[in-house]
Amino acid sequence: MKTTRILFFILAIFMITVACGLPQGSPTSTSAPATDLPLQTLPPEPVLNLPAVDGEIAFASDRGDKWQVLVMNADGSNETSLTSDYGEYSYPAWSPDGQRLAMRIDIGTGSGVAIMDLQGSGDSLSGSQPTAITSAFSDAPDWAPDGSQLVFLSSGAFGWDMIHYTVGSGTLSQIPGFSPWVSDPNWSPDGRKILFGADVNNDGNSDIFIANVDGSGLTQLTKNDYYEGSPSWSPDGQRIVFSAQANGNQDLFIMNQDGSGLTQLTTDPADEFDAAWSPDGGRIAFVSTRNENNDGNYEIYVINADGSSEMRLTNNQSTDRWPAWRPGSTAAGQQACQSQAAYSADVTIPAGTRFATQTSFTKVWRLENTGQCTFTPNTFRLRFVDGELMDAPVVIPMPGAIQPGSSVDISVQFTSPPAPGTYGSNWQLLDASGIPVPDSGGNPLTLAVNMEVLAGTANVLPAPLFYLRGEVNTRQIWRMDPNGYTLTQLTQESAGISSFEINPLDNRLAYISNYQLILRNPANADRQVLVTGSENDGPYSPVFSSNGAFLAYGLGGIHIYNLASGEDRLILADNNTMNSSDRRVYSPRSWSPDGSKLAVSIGYWEWGGSGIISITDGSLLSEFEYGDSDAWSRDSQTYFTARATEPGMMSTTHGLYSIAASLNASLQTLVADTFIWWPYQGADGRLVYFQGTPDPTNASQFNISLMGPAAENLGEWQVLRNNILHLPAGGFPEAVWSSDGNFLAARLFHLPSKTSEVVLLGLEDTPMLYLMQDGTNLRFGR
Incomplete structure (x- = not known):
């Protein structure tokens, strides 16, 4: 380990850097110190009770959009x-001697089941070209305990057939008596039975069954009105682990081989499945969706068979499935190697971020593994070394095994201190021996949180901020006062609130609750139901005009409600025809500043678009491609639309566009083929927006800068604030500019950490202000 003197000289240089106002957030490094510094007493590391790591596991992964079979240490x-x-393969199954793998042949290569012979071990493990034993569409191979036979599923005339294969002769035969909706056959350790799941009625209600290897003696082990499947025998044949949807999600359960003694193994609200016992019977590998980001990114975990000591193994952007333990493996985990790491980004909470006192927040750093070692979850960890702990854990284990050449987002939960001031918290990545992992210069990689806690005596927001808070079905409207401290709940609707708007004149609220459009005055609690709909036909998307006199909303088309007279006009009706080319369903989006036009979203048959309508007669002036965010020009003559999502149903090419607010106008490209968010034209006529460039270390993430027009060259753009956010394309889903255009309140969402926060950003180079962890439908009042 580096000496204590080196560590604390590093910290001294770090504090000098802060005082001098130099760039923050990158790892600190320096040479040997000249003087001794006092050692801070650090809290001890907790003892982590994790599963044993002996053995090897085969699994399948769609790395690079190609299914392949991999092997890793435990x-x-x-x-x-x-x-x-060799092609695309998945669903691996080890032969009893651990020298061969049966696997499914996937569509990219063909179909069927193949067997691969293996050579070498450890780093030199390799496999020969898999040999197909059938070309019929097949699934889920499993070996007999003597290695002489296989069972697998093959596409039959109606559903699946259970197929028996004799290795020596190459004979294939169907085993009678199995449901055509069978799944995941698993040969018993004594060679006499086959365990499997079957959805006998093909209604999603799968159960667990056992049958003799000839198909006779069918016995049903589970009889419940929910899914049970993906079963696996324990090595001694006495217990069975399987997945069951008893609580709405799939959890792992263990029962005796006769169906008795049911025990729940996992309780996470995500799904767990594809369970497999270790050869010693002490551990179970499984797959979970708990880190899925709505993209099918399943990961592999290991848990002790008694339900203790869970550990995540894989961490990547691909789907990892079907873990299978290698019989007879003597692998004992990672061997000696050279570790190294590099700092990539402060994903959340950049240096200097400001907070209210005692505010919970999640700090996320992005690191690259630039060394030869895997950052294994049982040994490598992030360790607090200096500064303020701020209620964080002392140690953060790796969220899975981080392979050489890959990056990882490491999250730590903090609470800001109770007193105003500037604070820092410094952390290092430690290896299996407790030695700090070095950067490319050989110095310990040090990660820092540098923040300011405000006294709460002055206003930090340009205006009160209104937002929705709570679970989806019970969300209510809240207000944060300009001091950033005082929070007030404004509504108490039992059915919750789906969306709302703020009247720019007097802060009255228009919101949707229980299929009603409601107008509420927070000043006197006056509540008025303007429109009542039904479950299948309720009002939606209220939007106030710029002068606060009118309210647009959707219900069978675009309505304009006069708040003074109560007049409700349908100015543009939906066309709900089944003819896909004529279908139009309209939703209000934003008024022009002069109140003469309304931007709308348009729902077509299978995609969406945007348009501009005249308030006077409801005529549709123009239709154009959908934008993720938008803004009007100050003179109401131009509408700006931006896109920052990949091409799909609701978006095409990303970029920044404008369209004249006149009849039959068409989109004009301002910035092409670039991810753009939240354009805004200020009172000075200057158009600003956020622009993302792909992170060179992670193609799914973007470094986001604030852009504006170049002063010297008309029609060109310049960076106003560089790389102030680090987000995925969908991580900037909501933002609202203050009326003076100097501030933006934004909700940010980070993947793969699944953390979120609401922050205030300034047009000028001011520190970010952290407002809260969760809040939606952000609106500034007056």
């Missing part, structure tokens, strides 16, 4: 692809 290290040179 600590997640030494990932080796066995099939990448």
Whole structure:
């Protein structure tokens, strides 16, 4: 380990950097110190009770959009692809001697089941070209305990057939008596039975069954009105682990081989499935969606068979499935190697971020593994070394095995201190021996939180901020006062609130609750139901005009409600025809500043678009491609629309566009083929927006800068604030500019950490202000 003197000289240089106002957030490094500094007493590291790491696990992953079979150590290290040179394969199953793998042939290569012979071990493990034993569409191979036979599923005339294969002779035969909706056959350790799931009625209600290997003696082990499947025998044949949807999600359960003694193994609200016992019977590998980001990104975990000591193994942007333990493996986890890391970004909470006192927040750093070692979850960890702990854990284990050449987002939960002032918290990545992992210069990689806690005696917001808070079905409207401290709940609707708007004149609220459009005055609690709909036909998307006199909303088309007279006009009706080319369903989006036009979203048959309508007669002036965010020009003559999502149903090419607010106008490109968010034209006529460039270390993430027009060159753009956010394309879903255009309140969402926060950003180079962890439908009042 580096000496104490080196560590604390590093921290001294860090504090000098803060005082001098130099760039923050990057790892600190320096040379040997000249003087001794007092050692801070650090809290001890807790003892982590994690599963054993002996053994190897085969699994399948769709790395690079190609299914392949890989092998890793049971600590997640030494990932080796066995099939990448041969085609697409998945669903691996080890032969009893651990020298062969049966696997499914996937669509990219063909179909069927194949067997691969293996050579070498550890780093030199490799496989030969898999040999197909059938070309019929097949699934879920499993070996007999003597290695002489296989069972697998093959597409039959109606559903699946259970197929028996004799290795020596190559004979294939159907085993009678199995449901056509069978799944995941698993040969018993004594060779006499086959365990499987079956959805007998093909209604999603799968159960667990056992039958003799000839198909006779069918016995049903579970009889419940929910899914149970993906079963696996324990090595001694006495217990069965399986997945069941008893609580709305799939959890793992263990029962005796006769169906008795049911025990729940996992309780996470996500799904767990594809369970597999270790050869010693002490651990179970499984797959979970708990880190899925709505993209099918399943990961592999290991848990002790008694339900204790869970550990995540894989951490990547691909789907990892079907773990299978290698019989007879003597692998003992990662061996000696050279570790190294590099800082990539402060994903959340950049240096200097300001907070209210005692505010919970999540700090996320992005690191690259630039060394030879895998950052294994049982040994590598992030350790607090200096500064303020701020209620954080002393140690943060790695969220899975981080392979060499990959990056990882590490999250730490903090609470800001109770007293105003500037604070720092410094952390280092430690290896298996407790030695700090170095950067490329050989110095300990140090990660820092640098923040300011405000006294709360002055206003920090340009105006009160209104927002929705709570669970989806019970959300209410809240107000944060300009001091950033005082929070007030404004509504108490039992059915919750789906959306709302603020009247720019007097802060009255228009919101949707229980299929009603409601107008409420927070000043005197006056509540008025303006429109009542039904479950299948309720009002939606209220939007106030700029002068606060009118309210647009959707219900069978676009309505304009006069708040003074109570007059409700339908100015543009939906066309709900089944003819896809004529279908139009309209939703209000934003009024022009002069109140003469309304931007709308348009729902077509299978996609969406945007348009501008005249308030006077409801005529549709123009239709154009959908934008993720938008803004009007100050003179109401131009509408700006931006896109920052990949091409799909609701978006095409990303970029920044404008369209004249006149009849039959068409989009004009301002910035092409660039991810753009939240344009805004200020009182000075200057158009600003946020622009993202792909992170070179992670293609799914973007470094986001604030842009504006170049002063010297008309029609060109310049960076106003560089790389102030680090987000995925969908991580900037909501924002609202203050009326003077100097501030933006934004809700940010981070993947893969699934953390979120609401922050205030300034047009000028001012520190970010952290407002809250969760809040939606952000609106500034007056």
